[in-house]
Amino acid sequence: MLAGHFHDIIVVMEYKTTIGLEIHAELRTKTKMFCGSKNDPEEKIPNVNICPICLGYPGTLPVINKEAVKHVLKVGKAIGANLADFTEFDRKNYFYPDIPKGYQISQYKYPLVSGGELAGVKITRVHLEEDTARSSHDAGNYSLVDFNRAGVPLMELVTEPVITSAEQAVNFARELQLLLRYLGVSYANMEKGEMRVEANISVSKTDTFGTKCEVKNLNSFRAVEKAIACEVARHIDLLENGGKVIQETRGWNEQKQETYSQRNKENAHDYRYFPEPDLPKLKLSELPEFLDQKLPELPKEKRARFDKEYGVKEEDREMYIIDEKLGDFFEETVKIAGDKKLAVLISNYITSDLAGLQKNNPDIDPFKNIAPENFAALIKMANGGELSSRGAKDTLAIMFKEGGDPKKIAEEKGLIQKNDEGELLATVQKIIAENEKVANEYRAGKEASIMFLVGQGMKASKGSANPQVLKALFAKELTKK
Numbered sequence: 001m002l003a004g005h006f007h008d009i010i011v012v013m014e015y016k017t018t019i020g021l022e023i024h025a026e027l028r029t030k031t032k033m034f035c036g037s038k039n040d041p042e043e044k045i046p047n048v049n050i051c052p053i054c055l056g057y058p059g060t061l062p063v064i065n066k067e068a069v070k071h072v073l074k075v076g077k078a079i080g081a082n083l084a085d086f087t088e089f090d091r092k093n094y095f096y097p098d099i100p101k102g103y104q105i106s107q108y109k110y111p112l113v114s115g116g117e118l119a120g121v122k123i124t125r126v127h128l129e130e131d132t133a134r135s136s137h138d139a140g141n142y143s144l145v146d147f148n149r150a151g152v153p154l155m156e157l158v159t160e161p162v163i164t165s166a167e168q169a170v171n172f173a174r175e176l177q178l179l180l181r182y183l184g185v186s187y188a189n190m191e192k193g194e195m196r197v198e199a200n201i202s203v204s205k206t207d208t209f210g211t212k213c214e215v216k217n218l219n220s221f222r223a224v225e226k227a228i229a230c231e232v233a234r235h236i237d238l239l240e241n242g243g244k245v246i247q248e249t250r251g252w253n254e255q256k257q258e259t260y261s262q263r264n265k266e267n268a269h270d271y272r273y274f275p276e277p278d279l280p281k282l283k284l285s286e287l288p289e290f291l292d293q294k295l296p297e298l299p300k301e302k303r304a305r306f307d308k309e310y311g312v313k314e315e316d317r318e319m320y321i322i323d324e325k326l327g328d329f330f331e332e333t334v335k336i337a338g339d340k341k342l343a344v345l346i347s348n349y350i351t352s353d354l355a356g357l358q359k360n361n362p363d364i365d366p367f368k369n370i371a372p373e374n375f376a377a378l379i380k381m382a383n384g385g386e387l388s389s390r391g392a393k394d395t396l397a398i399m400f401k402e403g404g405d406p407k408k409i410a411e412e413k414g415l416i417q418k419n420d421e422g423e424l425l426a427t428v429q430k431i432i433a434e435n436e437k438v439a440n441e442y443r444a445g446k447e448a449s450i451m452f453l454v455g456q457g458m459k460a461s462k463g464s465a466n467p468q469v470l471k472a473l474f475a476k477e478l479t480k481k
Helices: 002-014 066-078 166-183 221-240 299-309 314-322 324-337 340-360 372-384 389-402 406-412 421-434 436-443 449-460 467-478
Strands: 016-026 090-093 103-106 121-130 134-136 144-146 153-159 195-204 213-218 248-253 258-264
Touching: 016 166, 066 121, 066 153, 066 166, 103 121, 166 195, 166 221, 166 299, 195 221, 213 221, 213 258, 221 248, 221 258, 299 314, 314 324, 314 340, 324 340, 324 372, 340 372, 340 389, 372 389, 372 406, 389 406, 421 436, 421 449, 421 467, 436 449, 436 467, 449 467
Parallel strands: 213 248
Antiparallel strands: 016 153, 016 195, 090 103, 121 153, 134 144, 195 213, 248 258
16 A cells, blocks of 8 residues: 555656646726626626626627726736737637627737736736626526626736646735735635636646646635646546546536536637727827826735834734735834834734634624724733733733723733832742742752742732742842841
8 A cells, every 4th residue: 555655656746737827807997898887796686787788789889998907907017017009809709698799808819918927927918808797507497697797897817837736826826816906906806706717737747738628717726726636636647547638628516526527628719819890909108097007015025025124924924915904903003112123022912812812703803992002002011011921911802802001901900010029029938938848949959949939929919920020039039148
């Protein structure tokens, strides 16, 4: 069994995996791509955001949504790509119930964006098209079509075939989702179908690409990873057993955790592309408002700044990159605290204690109850010795649920740490007298004995004594001659 296991590993290592991704993202615009119908991904009632244009009625004419064009160009700028001077739309012809016109308006020869790179992956192109309607096949022996989504602006990004593992593919998709959100061009929620991933996968023992299969409509990062891994294993198994990989389009069955054949893979000529005659060609150099767009701080830039300014650990930094609200809270707290040396301590309390409270109480919005100035005050109290680590956690728990000033909360709950040596001295002397054997062990050279005495002091003070102050007082008293 062990020998067979090693054999499997050796076989897999002989093959090179090549992956190219096609990622579709619905764009954030008020209206659809070529008409005035509302673009509302939250609409639950079917077939209300529709009009004769997005339903493909004869005699209707499309009009280009300028905001959608700007969104795609903004993405191109962010990935360091070439922005087209000349661009045009094309008709992609195929017949399916979710395509009301019998063709989709897309881009083929002259995309808006070409080249660029993201997360170490080279990009082939980014183009703009209209989305299809949404089909439902689980109603019985018939299908239903909701045209609310038909005509929604859809960005398609195609990578070069340079991805070599499922993990790298997922990392790229996550980074693209982040970028789209930072740019404000798409919500990119995969669970709502606002971002869909398609993976072209092949394996080969040589530098020549193997036969590729496309797995379509992967709607979660987990599905992307599992489907690619499954497909790679399927290809290798076929080739090792004398079979051939057939170029085709496949789907992903989440329940069975396997891919399944859908149809033969189409080529470009199958779609009979030709320039869309009802839309103008665009010469973008003559439209400076499309090209002169300012970019916000991008995820990679934010990572570099957080490393340089705050020195927080990588896991914390990624939490702030992914959750911008949390990142803003962290930065505002550091700013109010007025000391960047406290940044790491502030970060520890946010990503560990505050995040833990939020995880256990998902219905509570911590940012509603905890203002950055109060959080900064809490950290200063902990750093200055007014609150023990335990006291700070207990105070934060109250702030999380009820809000309030940390100083008042700590005073009311008796959590303020006692640092006054004079106040603690009587307690220290009493404990030494009650634990003479342990005291003599310390005097005889057993230094660890002092921690027992410190523990007794913390117990006697109900946790309010500063353990460092206690330890120093015990050492001083025990070494008196």
